[in-house]
Amino acid sequence: MDAEFAAGIRTAYAANARYAGMESGATGAGVAGLDAPQVVKLTGGLLNDYEKVAGLLEKFRDTRWIAVMDDGSAAIFMELARNAGARLILLGSHASFGDDASMRHISPGIPELRHVWAAASPMHSAGGILASRLIENQGSFSIVENFLSAEHTSTQARVDSAAASGPPPGSFTYWPGFLTYRLDGPDAIHLHCSGLSPSDGCESLGWNTAGGWTPVSRQVPIREAGARRGAGQPQSAGWVESVGYAVMAAALGTSALQESCSSRAFVHRPNKDKMNGRGGPTGPAERFTSFVIDI
Amino acid sequence: MAGNYIALPKGVSEQTFDAAIKAFRSVLGETSVLTSAEQLAPYIKTMMPVPDSEHAPSAALMATTVEQIQKIVGICNQYKVPVWPISTGKNLGYGSAAPAERGQVVLDLKRMNRILEVDKDLAYALVEPGVTYKQLYDHIAEHKLGLWLSMPAPSAIAGPVGNTLDRGVGYTPYGEHFMFACGMEVVLANGEVLRTGMGSMPNSNTWQVFKWGYGPYLDGIFTQSNYGIVTKFGFWLMPAPPAFKPFVIQYEHEEDIVEIVEIIRPLRINGVIPNAVVIAHALYEAPVKARRSDYVTGPGSITDEAVRKITKDHKLGIWNVYAALYGTQEQIDVNWKIVTQAFSKSGKAKILTEKEAADDPAFVYRAALMRGDMTLKEFSLYNWRGGGGSMWFAPVSQARGSETLKQMSLTKQILGKYGLDYSGEFIVGMRDMHHVVDVLYDKTNPKQVKAAYQCFDELVTTFSAQGYGIYRVNTAFMDKVADTYGPVQRNVNKILKKALDPNGILAPGKSGIRL
Numbered sequence: 001m002d003a004e005f006a007a008g009i010r011t012a013y014a015a016n017a018r019y020a021g022m023e024s025g026a027t028g029a030g031v032a033g034l035d036a037p038q039v040v041k042l043t044g045g046l047l048n049d050y051e052k053v054a055g056l057l058e059k060f061r062d063t064r065w066i067a068v069m070d071d072g073s074a075a076i077f078m079e080l081a082r083n084a085g086a087r088l089i090l091l092g093s094h095a096s097f098g099d100d101a102s103m104r105h106i107s108p109g110i111p112e113l114r115h116v117w118a119a120a121s122p123m124h125s126a127g128g129i130l131a132s133r134l135i136e137n138q139g140s141f142s143i144v145e146n147f148l149s150a151e152h153t154s155t156q157a158r159v160d161s162a163a164a165s166g167p168p169p170g171s172f173t174y175w176p177g178f179l180t181y182r183l184d185g186p187d188a189i190h191l192h193c194s195g196l197s198p199s200d201g202c203e204s205l206g207w208n209t210a211g212g213w214t215p216v217s218r219q220v221p222i223r224e225a226g227a228r229r230g231a232g233q234p235q236s237a238g239w240v241e242s243v244g245y246a247v248m249a250a251a252l253g254t255s256a257l258q259e260s261c262s263s264r265a266f267v268h269r270p271n272k273d274k275m276n277g278r279g280g281p282t283g284p285a286e287r288f289t290s291f292v293i294d295i
Numbered sequence: 296m297a298g299n300y301i302a303l304p305k306g307v308s309e310q311t312f313d314a315a316i317k318a319f320r321s322v323l324g325e326t327s328v329l330t331s332a333e334q335l336a337p338y339i340k341t342m343m344p345v346p347d348s349e350h351a352p353s354a355a356l357m358a359t360t361v362e363q364i365q366k367i368v369g370i371c372n373q374y375k376v377p378v379w380p381i382s383t384g385k386n387l388g389y390g391s392a393a394p395a396e397r398g399q400v401v402l403d404l405k406r407m408n409r410i411l412e413v414d415k416d417l418a419y420a421l422v423e424p425g426v427t428y429k430q431l432y433d434h435i436a437e438h439k440l441g442l443w444l445s446m447p448a449p450s451a452i453a454g455p456v457g458n459t460l461d462r463g464v465g466y467t468p469y470g471e472h473f474m475f476a477c478g479m480e481v482v483l484a485n486g487e488v489l490r491t492g493m494g495s496m497p498n499s500n501t502w503q504v505f506k507w508g509y510g511p512y513l514d515g516i517f518t519q520s521n522y523g524i525v526t527k528f529g530f531w532l533m534p535a536p537p538a539f540k541p542f543v544i545q546y547e548h549e550e551d552i553v554e555i556v557e558i559i560r561p562l563r564i565n566g567v568i569p570n571a572v573v574i575a576h577a578l579y580e581a582p583v584k585a586r587r588s589d590y591v592t593g594p595g596s597i598t599d600e601a602v603r604k605i606t607k608d609h610k611l612g613i614w615n616v617y618a619a620l621y622g623t624q625e626q627i628d629v630n631w632k633i634v635t636q637a638f639s640k641s642g643k644a645k646i647l648t649e650k651e652a653a654d655d656p657a658f659v660y661r662a663a664l665m666r667g668d669m670t671l672k673e674f675s676l677y678n679w680r681g682g683g684g685s686m687w688f689a690p691v692s693q694a695r696g697s698e699t700l701k702q703m704s705l706t707k708q709i710l711g712k713y714g715l716d717y718s719g720e721f722i723v724g725m726r727d728m729h730h731v732v733d734v735l736y737d738k739t740n741p742k743q744v745k746a747a748y749q750c751f752d753e754l755v756t757t758f759s760a761q762g763y764g765i766y767r768v769n770t771a772f773m774d775k776v777a778d779t780y781g782p783v784q785r786n787v788n789k790i791l792k793k794a795l796d797p798n799g800i801l802a803p804g805k806s807g808i809r810l
Binding site for chain 1: 301331332333334335336337338339340342346347348351383384385387392405451452582588671672674675676677678681682683737738739740741742744745
């Protein structure tokens, strides 16, 4: 898992490093001067080497960190990060059913791949870019992003101006393959559905289906996805590598949301007729946590 | 969303909160008042099956002195801003560092981390709330004080003040932590500073050696409560024994808990086994050695057959009794004979010492905890299901075999109904047992999130209906558990709250206590 995630990181860095210089506050390993990211692997695991990690957090100040680990280690890392005075940019929880066909059969409403992100602001959104990568792999998935602040930071304008391929600030972003809906109400909540209705999408996310969802975008063919987001990543990338890619892109600030919202989700359910035996993620069930933090 | 803030305190306008923040900054300085989303995000993550947004703070304050805290409570009173104090904030599975209610201001005391005194002869420590066990451990080692700590499983990263104030436990003979607390300094909501026990008397040198002082014993009302902010805390340390003998006793069947408890109770009450014994179910220990996905496919709780296979594959008992003997070698030899005789009678027990189990990772981490060493191995539990969901269900049981079997069976039955596993242990006091169950679930799976919430709710309802009280609970269920102790206790708690904190600024909702 580590190697796949790291591969996604490297690819995203190579493809998007030109944006990195636009970031404020991220001046350390892997970002400052567009150096390649430095990778530290804890051979003994964080449960054993927590002191080493605490030491690294103290040593590498003024640094943007990307970290990936199992859920047990993540509970400790979060505490070490807060102790060190870290600013949490992005926190992701990622899970797949893997080869467990029985889960697909018995839990048909639950996507095979599930990603839940808490992001400080739309400035560091990872969901859209991951959705655009995963939708081509036919398996079902859900991606939820909860933004603590709906406001863009002051660096937003600079990133927007650098990301010339994106739509202008204030316009609504559309995502190839998805139909987009906005929940009526005071909070800006967006739902992007592919292959299922908003109510089915809500159900698979555990969201309340009672609200009224208003469609706000047209559906664009999936083939435009590569051109829209995530260019540079091999199409054959596995889902873990795609997560690494999306996290790095978010860490670089290259996938900032154009519209403010408090939460958004992407839900994809493949058309059974088109699956031809392809069943989404393969390999053992996998779960891990990803972090992007500034120290 | 709330303009310049990610959340606002209930009933407080942004304009009023602006003024409060300005006042906080005048006391603490700009950099010690955190309001940005990036700064506050590390305080929000919980493991409970409710949206983290329900526990988002509006700000976090980094105080370093008692005088600053006095000024902070003054500002809170002026602007009616609620504050949620944390020491090291490691109440994992009980709400972590997040406040009980959205919009409360976290008062983070981690920078108040001075070890004020460690007395080698009288074996006590006086510390500030931000001191961690690791910090104290290193201090004791550096000064060769010959003292042992008792700590909970998060050991290194947690601290004695927060753990004891939430009535946490450890695994040494000093494992019932509040029993070994001695003297507190508390900032009250009106800004006054109270020293409990002998600490109220000027020039007293017995604050950390005599608990009771004169008149009502007040320390208890500052635990699991919101009546004050503890800024200094005294507690007793265990002199390092000349010899230490950890052991594990394994049993093969769940019903054997009856025999285990009936044997252990007299050994504990008589002091033969002095430490807080742990009777851990196989699924509590398995995550250190095994992966759930190797034994389970599909949804639902793990089968008994799969659990038996785990025990065989990884040399675990269905029950694993971890205990230790402390003292001189002569004392240990005598007590070891008593222990082995007691457990050998039925022929069901398999007794292992360090000699046989030194390479067993479960034994290694348990032995470390029983001698007050640092280990974070218990965090392996969070990999069992994965997905970051965890709630500790913690009913209290009598130390009777029949009662423990009844509680275990009931818990397992309710968990199974919701497709969750029984990852439980009993931590033995002398006459009671803390029955501690980690309700683990995948927080990325909305069906499991819903099931976990409903399951925990049913556990609390069912247990309380049978007279089993919960001794500690996460912030999402504090009101429900408070209700199970009846209206009179809730009302008395409220009367105390009104008297000590008339504006209700200190941690509203803690243990269900609010105006």
